[in-house]
Amino acid sequence: MKTFAKYLIALFCLVFIVDKGLGYIFNKLYLQNRVGDTGGKINYYLSLQAPDLLIMGSSRSIYVIPDSFNVSCFNLGHAGMVDDFHTGLLHVLIAHNKAPKTILLQIDPETYCSLDTDKYEKSIQNLLYYYGKDELVTEYINGISFHERFFYLFHLFRFNGRAFNLIGNALKSYRSFKPNNGYDPLPASPEDSASTVNLATKVNRDGPLVISRMKYLFRFIELCKQNNIKLIAFTSPLYANHFQEPAAFDSILRLNNIPYINYLKLGLPSVENKPYLWKDPVHLNSIGATYASGDLARRFKQLTGVQNK
């Protein structure tokens, strides 16, 4: 027993040392990252002066071209992320004194209607680097499950599943990084246009509006209010516009004085049902992006009175 106890202590110490040592190296590598959705884009944003306007949201926000707006603007959209991530990220930005004056937040109303209970509460894990560094991110990650906190006893867990990305993005940042405004165009291709037509289906809400699922959005709104950030919500157009969000959703935003540019209701004939403007039925390509961004910028101007390009 004594021998085994000694072994365990030695193993614990060795793991602790390697975890700390490698963690230090990975941390350095992470901070070098200036590209990619696994932290590089956030790092780059944090290295800049806070812009007047910040675009946030899921992959359906990354088509928005910041240059369409006549104010300093950065697109910090992250593919696959939902409200818990955006709220956590906003908290990180505020903590770093990088909060913008205005945020254009892309929201997907169907995420509040899905019956899938935990699908929309785990994207916060993409901010795992900030576990223990940011209060809100830590709170949200701990909220996923009780045992979550134990993973983070390892310093290296903050880079779980990202080692190859970290190295790849560090190399890209070193070799080919160019200053940008966060916009990453999705190139147009005839294959994508063809598959857009084939894949075009309804984005169905599969259940009623679940108010409790909006808790992260409410927290986001609260953070904006506390920090004097003007918040404007928008929902991007779809290739074939079928989805109708529940009326209650609109009212909730109105009650909170959040202007809402909802293309699902407004429609955008310049891009709808035009396959050559789409990467797939929900994501605009770089050509479609110019039309949609122009329209968004025009509506943004109407709401804020800022003169556009």
Added chain:
Amino acid sequence: MFLIPVYIFIIWATIIIDYFMGICIEKGGSKKKLYLLLSIVANLSILAFFKYYNFLNENLGVILHGVGYRNLLPYLNIALPIGLSFHTFQAMSYTIDIYRGQQKAERHFGIYALYIMFFPQLVAGPIERAHNMLHQFYEKHYFNAERTISGLQLILWGLYKKVVVADTIAIYVNSIYDNPSSNNGLTLVIATYAFAFQIYCDFSGYSDIAVGSARILGFELTQNFRLPYFSKSVSEFWRRWHISFSTWLRDYLYIPLGGNRSGKIKMLRNILITMLLGGLWHGASWNFILWGALNGAYLCIEKMLSYFGVKALPWKLLKVFITFNLICFSWIFFRADTFHNASLIVRNIFSVHEFFNVRIQDVEIFVSMLVKIILLLAIEFFLLRKHSLDFSEKKHPWIWSLSFNTFLIILIVVFGVKEGTQFIYFQF
């Protein structure tokens, strides 16, 4: 996976039945065959009801519909009790061994129940024989540091295989196999090769964890895998893959059917029946039956070639390559969700159209998958083939063991897939 507490009565029912049947068979004299039959019928009835009822009912419906009748049997919304196929086969081997006089009936009910319910291997094997386990439950077990460390190392190695390798590969394989119509040629070939490693790491990873956990408690379980993809023939593959199951099939199905004792034709028939039922054991689906049939056909062809005096290929590497590809081809039927998808995948693989147009959705995941597979093969090669990782024979065994276990822990923390999938063999 759901927790259905009432299912505990199923395993208890089989334990009680087989415990008493074991004693009856031993004492039975002329009636021992009847008792054996009762035990087998009881075990197989439970298995058939939970695992095959809906499948049989569905197929009966198709047949009846074909002849103009309606199937009035209801579809049952039942979940398969976890590990049912494993503990049923384990229980059956016990009563058959008693019948054959190879095993004494266990009189201690608690020990027998422990043999069936021994937690490390209850859910997904290895399927243990009574003669390997029962005596271990009577032995006194003392804490042994060396054995505990060795068990710990096996658990870590199993975890590496599961959460690092299998779960990473699953992300890639699922993205391809979930869309069989949009992929073709080399993309499907690569995904199928990847699945071969996924299922190996998933299942052998579980076995390693089971063997490691048992070893820490002082018990030795059967080794279930021995580098199966390094096999030079399909028959060798089946001697190295899921060993506890393939030896079960050999001892309790193939040999009782006549084995190779009744002529060539009957031997081929026996091989086919054994492999077909082996396929069906995995699940109630035509895909599994076809998977078993394919492996049966491979084995038959191998036997026939040797009968006709066709000499084995001279190059070991080529033999390994051919065997690996044959096994991979059969995995298509194992992995595809439906028979339609399996045939679509086979058709698309052999379609010349855009064969070399490889689709890699996420380069990082693909690279990460390749690196992990290479690391796996390297470690397995040294671990099993060269025994270089048997630290007990080294000059400073503790330092080696500490370094290797630290290496594994760090790999699991950095590369482990947190939202991984359930063990594939849990569904059987």
